[in-house]
Structures are given as C-alpha cells and as structure tokens.
Amino acid sequence: MREAYHVELENLANNLAGMSSQVADAMERATRAMLEVDLELAEQVISDDVKVDDARAECEEQAYALLALQAPVATDLRTVLAAIHAAESLERMGDLALHVAKAARRRHPEPVLPDAVRSYFSEMGEVAVRLARQAEQVIKTRDVDAARTIESDDDRVDDLHRHLFTVIMDKEWPHGVASAVDVTLLGRFYERYADHAVSVARRMVFVVTGKMPGYTSDDI
Amino acid sequence: MAKRIEVKDLDIYYDKFLAVQGVSMTIQPRSITALIGPSGCGKSTFLRTLNRMHELVPNARVDGKIFMDDEDLYGPGVDPVSVRREIGMVFQRPNPFPTMSIYENVAAGLRLNSTRIKKADLDELVERSLRSANLWEEVKDRLNRPGSGLSGGQQQRLCIARAIAVQPGVLLMDEPCSALDPISTQAIEDLMLELKSDYTIVIVTHNMQQAARVSDVTGFFNLRGVGQPGELVEIDETTKIFSTPSNKATEDYISGRFG
Numbered sequence: 512m513r514e515a516y517h518v519e520l521e522n523l524a525n526n527l528a529g530m531s532s533q534v535a536d537a538m539e540r541a542t543r544a545m546l547e548v549d550l551e552l553a554e555q556v557i558s559d560d561v562k563v564d565d566a567r568a569e570c571e572e573q574a575y576a577l578l579a580l581q582a583p584v585a586t587d588l589r590t591v592l593a594a595i596h597a598a599e600s601l602e603r604m605g606d607l608a609l610h611v612a613k614a615a616r617r618r619h620p621e622p623v624l625p626d627a628v629r630s631y632f633s634e635m636g637e638v639a640v641r642l643a644r645q646a647e648q649v650i651k652t653r654d655v656d657a658a659r660t661i662e663s664d665d666d667r668v669d670d671l672h673r674h675l676f677t678v679i680m681d682k683e684w685p686h687g688v689a690s691a692v693d694v695t696l697l698g699r700f701y702e703r704y705a706d707h708a709v710s711v712a713r714r715m716v717f718v719v720t721g722k723m724p725g726y727t728s729d730d731i
Numbered sequence: 732m733a734k735r736i737e738v739k740d741l742d743i744y745y746d747k748f749l750a751v752q753g754v755s756m757t758i759q760p761r762s763i764t765a766l767i768g769p770s771g772c773g774k775s776t777f778l779r780t781l782n783r784m785h786e787l788v789p790n791a792r793v794d795g796k797i798f799m800d801d802e803d804l805y806g807p808g809v810d811p812v813s814v815r816r817e818i819g820m821v822f823q824r825p826n827p828f829p830t831m832s833i834y835e836n837v838a839a840g841l842r843l844n845s846t847r848i849k850k851a852d853l854d855e856l857v858e859r860s861l862r863s864a865n866l867w868e869e870v871k872d873r874l875n876r877p878g879s880g881l882s883g884g885q886q887q888r889l890c891i892a893r894a895i896a897v898q899p900g901v902l903l904m905d906e907p908c909s910a911l912d913p914i915s916t917q918a919i920e921d922l923m924l925e926l927k928s929d930y931t932i933v934i935v936t937h938n939m940q941q942a943a944r945v946s947d948v949t950g951f952f953n954l955r956g957v958g959q960p961g962e963l964v965e966i967d968e969t970t971k972i973f974s975t976p977s978n979k980a981t982e983d984y985i986s987g988r989f990g
C-alpha cells in the first residue's frame with residue numbers, strides 16, 4: 512500500500528474542498544457588503560482573496576509533486592488533473608467575489624445598485640453561493656448526480672443575468688450610464704462565478720467516470 | 732513472419748495443483764502485449780505455456796487450447812522443440828552461453844536448427860540479428876570474444892539477437908529488464924518497439940510504467956484468493972487499462988492499492 516501517496520492525494524482533494532468553501536464565503540460576504548453597503552465587510556473580502564490565491568498555488572504544487580514523484584494512473588491521475596483545472600476555476604471564483612467587493616468599496620457610501628435590481632442580485636448571490644457549496648460537497652463525496660444538479664441550478668443564474676439586460680435596456684432606465692455599467696458588469700461577475708462552479712463539478716464527474724468534460728453537453 | 736496467438740480456456744497445472752485457470756486471450760501479430768500482476772499470480776507460468784516450456788517441469792501440464800495462427804500448439808504429433816523454435820524466449824537474467832563467443836551465441840540456434848549452412852550466409856544472419864538487436868555497432872570488432880564479457884544490458888541484447896536469429900514468429904520476454912539499469916532498460920524498450928514491426932511480442936513485467944510505455948495491450952493477472960489459482964482478470968488496450976480499467980482489482984493494482 513502506498514500509504515503516504517494516498518494521504519497526499521486526499522490532502523489535495525481536501526485543499527480543493529477548502530478552496531470551494533473559501534470562495535463561497537467570499538461571495539456570500541461580497542454580496543452582503545454590496546447590498547447592505549458595508550465597507551468593512553467589503554474590505555475583509557478584498558484582503559482575504561490572497562488566501563484563495565495561496566491555496567491555489569499550494570494545490571498546484573501538490574499536484575506537480577504527485578505527478579513528478581508518484582506517477583499516478585487511472586482515477587488517481589484524473590484526480591490530479593482535475594485538481595489542477597478546478598483550482599484555477601476556484602481561484603477565478605475568488606477573484607470574481609473580489610470584484611463585487613471592490614465595486615461595493617468604490618461606490619461607498621452610496622449603494623452600487625439601484626433598488627430596482629437589488630432583488631435580482633440578492634437571488635443571484637444566493638444561487639451562486641449555493642453552487643459553490645454544492646461544488647464543495649461534490650469534491651468531498653464525488654457524487655456524480657449532485658454534480659449534475661449544479662448544472663441545472665446554474666441555469667437560474669443565466670436566466671437572471673439575461674433578464675438584467677432587459678431591465679437596463681429599458682428606455683425608462685432612470686439611473687444613468689455609470690449605474691448601467693455597474694449593473695452589467697456585476698451581473699456578468701455572478702454569471703461567470705456560477706459557470707466556474709459548474710466547471711469544477713464537471714471536473715469531478717471526470718474523476719469518477721473518466722469521461723472528458725465538455726465533449727458533449729448531453730453527457731454531463 | 733509475426734504470428735497471431737489464440738488462447739482458449741487454458742488451465743495450467745503443476746502436478747495436481749491448478750496454478751492458473753481459465754485464460755482466454757488473443758494476441759495480435761506485430762503488437763506488444765504486456766502481462767502484469769503480483770508475484771505468484773501465474774503470469775510467467777502462462778508465458779511458458781505459450782512455447783511449451785512449462786511442460787519441462789516434471790508433471791506439469793495444461794488443459795485447453797493454444798493456437799498459433801491455425802496451428803494447434805498442443806495438438807497430437809506437434810514437436811515441442813519446433814514450437815520453441817517458432818516462439819523464442821528471453822529471460823529475466825541475461826543467459827548467453829558462457830563459453831561461446833558473441834558470434835557463436837547468435838549462431839547457436841541456427842546451427843542447431845539447420846544442418847548445413849554456408850559460412851557466408853551464417854555471417855550475414857549473425858550480423859543481421861545483431862543489427863536488429865541494436866548491438867552490432869558495439870560488438871562488430873570483437874565477435875570472437877566471449878559473450879559473458881559484455882555488460883548486462885549488452886548480454887540481454889545478445890540474447891535477443893540469439894532469439895531472433897532463428898526468425899521466430901513470436902518473441903516471449905520474461906521480465907527482460909528487471910536485472911538492468913535504466914539506460915540498458917531504455918535500449919531494450921526501444922528495441923522492442925522496433926522489433927514489433929516484425930514480431931509478435933509478449934512481455935511479462937513487474938514494471939507497470941514499462942508496460943504502459945511499450946505495450947499496445949495489457950493483461951492483468953491476479954490470484955483469485957489465497958491458495959487459489961491465478962486468473963486473467965482483464966485484458967484491454969494499454970491506454971484503457973491505465974486510464975479507465977473496467978475491473979476494480981485492476982485499478983487497485985495499477986494504483987498501488989493492494990497488499
């Protein structure tokens with residue numbers, strides 16, 4: 512039994528799950544900071560992002576060492592490959608939460624969002640955070656069915672994202688160009704964030720089934 | 732000419748002890764088939780049944796069929812010696828004939844097999860075999876020196892040259908690199924990849940990375956249980972075996988989750 516090797520593999524998966532939890536927290540707090548105009552909370556999210564970056568670097572180093580020293584094959588190899596890709600997605604999710612927090616800081620003490628769109632962002636934030644938490648569970652449990660649920664939940668974020676455009680494009684939009692730009696970008700941040708969560712889940716499906724993610728969307 | 736081997740429901744016995752049970756597989760010509768599995772699972776024993784060397788052990792025997800192309804290797808009237816001529820073997824430890832020169836080592840099989848052969852023809856065959864074994868350049872100036880004076884890796888290539896000198900259809904290799912350093916191992920692996928265009932190669936190896944590197948098809952042997960016979964658990968394309976094997980025991984073995 513290659514005991515140390517399998518402990519290392521487990522650590523890698525645990526770190527990945529840890530990153531998911533970090534970026535879920537980050538998005539949760541960034542959304543609250545934005546909706547509640549909470550500067551302190553926004554600052555916290557901004558300063559915490561470096562931890563996600565560090566975790567990503569650590570995941571990559573671990574994966575690299577495992578490839579170099581242990582010559583993993585089959586499921587083990589897929590775990591390492593998936594971890595490298597998933598770590599990158601998770602880091603991006605952290606960055607997107609960071610962007611939301613920065614928007615909140617930039618407009619402080621004014622709110623970033625006009626009241627008319629608050630509820631959309633409140634819901635997008637909720638779903639996005641839930642997706643990240645689900646991704647964490649999928650990493651821990653390797654549950655392929657749960658991974659597929661993430662995909663369908665992501666559709667809700669896409670719908671909200673699309674709907675925002677119709678709100679902004681309304682001739683009667685009374686909040687000016689700057690606000691429209693903010694809303695557009697922020698909507699995009701949430702949509703991207705959710706997409707990355709889906710990508711993480713797909714990587715885990717790959718670990719379990721050996722099917723390369725993204726060949727055909729019907730497979731997932 | 733590379734030959735195809737077809738094994739059907741092969742049981743292998745040492746006296747009353749059933750060592751390997753129920754092996755069926757097809758070995759394609761001009762390909763390398765690697766057999767992996769833990770010690771004592773019967774993969775070497777199986778290999779030795781392919782050229783009827785197993786029966787050299789007293790009371791050893793087999794049940795089942797092995798065909799080489801259309802020839803039943805265990806059919807009545809088949810001469811085991813002619814089978815061994817057609818299916819060459821290279822062993823774990825290089826075993827050149829110690830008292831013979833390099834030249835004579837390669838010529839030995841030819842002399843045994845053909846009663847009359849002209850010196851010029853023999854010279855040509857020895858050179859061709861040594862070239863095929865990637866050894867010619869290293870030994871061409873000392874063909875009359877003893878084969879035992881070569882390095883381990885060179886001796887192993889000499890044994891390969893000896894095996895292919897008689898132009899067999901199939902080449903069996905029983906852990907041919909386990910006594911060699913990485914550089915000699917690489918030379919043998921490169922040689923195997925060259926030889927597969929002319930021969931059917933079956934290799935038993937404990938080095939899973941070697942199986943992954945050189946073989947087209949990998950077969951995994953395992954013991955069914957303590958005191959039980961060995962069996963062929965899974966055989967498939969090497970990429971499949973090392974990426975998504977069908978059997979959990981295979982995955983456990985190649986990932987080091989055993990013992």
